[in-house]
Amino acid sequence: METNILNRRKAKSAALKSLVWLCGLLTVGILVYILLFILVRGIPNISLEFLFGRYNSESLSAFSSIVTTVEMIAISLVIAVPVGVFCSIYLAEYAKRGNRAVKVIRLAVDTLAGIPSIVYGLFGMIFFVNILGFRASVLSGVLTVSIMILPVIISSSEEAIKSVPDMYREGSLGLGATRLRTVFAIVLPAAMPGILSGVILAIGRIVGETAALIFTSGTNVLESPTLNLMASQRTLAIHMYMLASEGLPHSKDMAFATGAILILVVFLVNFAATKLAGRIGRSNDGK
Structure with a gap:
């Protein structure tokens, strides 16, 4: 039996x-x-002309879109990461249980995470493009995408901060450090690998976004890249979508080439962020 x-x-x-x-x-x-x-x-x-040439009906160069994508990633993270991390610090370290403000913030984060990207695009078009007068530009796209990635950064950062053992905090406070110094000198460095994981997910959403950016940053492609935030430019994802839908010669082949570049960019960014997170984790373990 x-x-x-x-x-x-x-x-x-x-x-x-x-x-x-x-x-x-x-x-x-x-x-x-x-x-x-x-x-x-x-x-x-993929050729050198496609990577670094001027955009025209023959080469369909992605150089301008590559620069715009990197520009949008950098500026969006500069805006969203501090806001998201500071919000997660408040939720994990300072907010009291049952606080109404915490409930409101969590409801806002959950709601933002569930909103379709097309709704973000409509909001960005109405508020940033029309009301604030930023027009269809990189700046409008950056501000819209920054709002989109906030839930990912807040959620991942909060979980990373909560996963730090309490003995780290108790040891720092026992040595006479203030709570603020404990958070920034002890807790955040220990939680940095988890925070960077959220940043990686945010980068993936920025790189792959099309619906919201079509309404905010536009679908124009410049012959040569520019760092003018008020210019209307397309990212790699929009460039791939437009090439796939256009009837220009070899446009579908160039769309696949753009997709390959997009994959390589995401891989390189994720690889660099993962290596950085691992190095930070090893340095914290050494301490």
């Missing part, structure tokens, strides 16, 4: 283990297929 029960448990355990492995392999397989499908069709169409 006991032998039969043990055999059934082993069979169930083996079946669940096989199911987990199957789901994992299926996920990896889908990712590999998508990457290979885009890279195989896109990389052969």
Whole structure:
């Protein structure tokens, strides 16, 4: 009797283990297929003219879009990361349980996380483009995207701060440090790998966003890149979408080339952020 029960448990355990492995392999397989499908069709169409040339009906260069994408990532993070991290510090370190302000903030974060990007685009077009008079420009797109990525940064930063052991705080306070100094000198450095994970997710959303930016930053592409925030420019994601929908010669091939560049940019940014998070984690462990 006991032998039969043990055999059934082993069979169930083996079946669940096989199911987990199957789901994992299926996920990896889908990712590999998508990457290979885009890279195989896109990389052969990448050239120096496409990467660094002027945009025209023949070359369809993505140079201006690459610069705009990097510019939008940098400025959006400069705006959203301090706001998100400081908000998470308040929620994790200073807010009292049951505080009405905390409930309001959490409701706002959850609501912002669930709003479709097209709604953000309509809001940005009405408020930043029309009411504030920023027109369809990089600045309007940056401000809209900064609001979009706030929920990701706040949620991940709060969880990272909460995961820091209480003995870190108690040790710092016991040595006479103020609460503010404890947060910025002890807690934040220990939570930095988790915060950077949220930043990586935010970068992924910025890079892949199209719906909101079409309404705010526009679909124009300049012959040569510019750092003018009031100029209307398209990012790589919008550039890929426009090329795929246009009837210009070789536009679909160039769309795949743009998709390959987009994947490489995301990979490089994620790789750099992951390495930075690992280095910060090792330095904190050493201390």
